[in-house]
């Protein structure tokens with residue numbers, strides 16, 4: 273199911289709080305409001321089958337956007353269409369095709385065993401017993417649900433609860449999934465399991481997934497495309513690799529030479545800068561420069577926006593006979609840090 277979002281805005285009006293006698297009553301009847309524009313004119317399209325990340329700093333407007341997409345909030349202006357339907361006006365039809373998972377709170381009944389929650393949900397969505405059985409068998413295996421099948425939700429570990437919630441969101445076989453922080457608070461192992469499951473949902477089941485997260489490993493490992501929201505507006509919409517490239521943090525190449533090698537002087541900017549910052553400042557703009565030489569290993573920082581990997585390798589080959597090369601991309605956390 274595709275998503276079409278056109279120029280959506282959301283303003284929140286909160287009454288100005290009065291002070292002094294009868295403050296509460298005066299606030300209630302006040303005509304003065306503070307207007308907060310949480311989302312300020314966002315447009316994007318998501319094709320069926322995409323796995324897209326939606327990231328931004330705290331308070332940027334992510335949850336407000338998701339609430340408008342899922343029909344919980346109505347945009348102050350602009351339009352949302354999910355598979356051609358308005359999620360607010362055609363709520364019943366859209367809800368059937370949506371799955372929503374919030375990492376911070378469970379969609380299951382706290383005191384009931386997991387399986388009882390599934391019974392209620394399948395009733396609510398009118399899922400046939402045969403479909404219910406088929407889907408639960410499938411997810412029980414993929415998410416290892418059996419170990420806590422009869423346990424009340426409140427007694428589950430965070431990782432178990434997340435698995436139970438994901439299966440719950442899939443019971444009515446939605447086309448489109450909204451996931452809000454599905455790996456929050458999980459240990460490395462549990463995160464890996466959840467990511468693997470999400471990958472299967474997207475690649476094998478063809479689900480369209482929009483993922484909100486503060487975990488940049490989620491984005492790197494799962495999403496080809498990422499949108500960044502900053503102060504209510506999109507500041508980036510493109511490939512994850514493109515975001516990395518646009519920030520221009522250097523890639524590190526560690527090259528081991530066999531035997532003698534020669535580094536052309538103009539690539540030694542950083543080395544000489546350490547010794548003499550004045551001489552080399554004009555050379556620092558070279559697309560690659562050597563930052564360290566230790567025995568036969570040369571470390572080179574390269575700006576891959578200016579030179580392709582092939583250009584860089586060709587240049588390095590000219591310096592001597594290469595024994596081995598190790599390449600290290602900039603850390604995605606660092607990239608995002610620059611974007612925010």
Ligand SMILES: Nc1ncnc2c1ncn2[C@@H]1O[C@H](COP(=O)(O)OP(=O)(O)OP(=O)(O)O)[C@@H](O)[C@H]1O
Nearest residue numbers: 284286308310328329330331332333334335336337
């Ligand atoms: N119901 C509301 N009334 C008034 N202001 C609100 C309301 N909901 C959100 N806001 C404000 O709108 C802005 C965006 O909030 P939102 O929850 O969408 O951010 P977010 O990107 O999801 O943040 P986080 O990463 O912390 O969850 C914030 O300044 C928030 O205080």
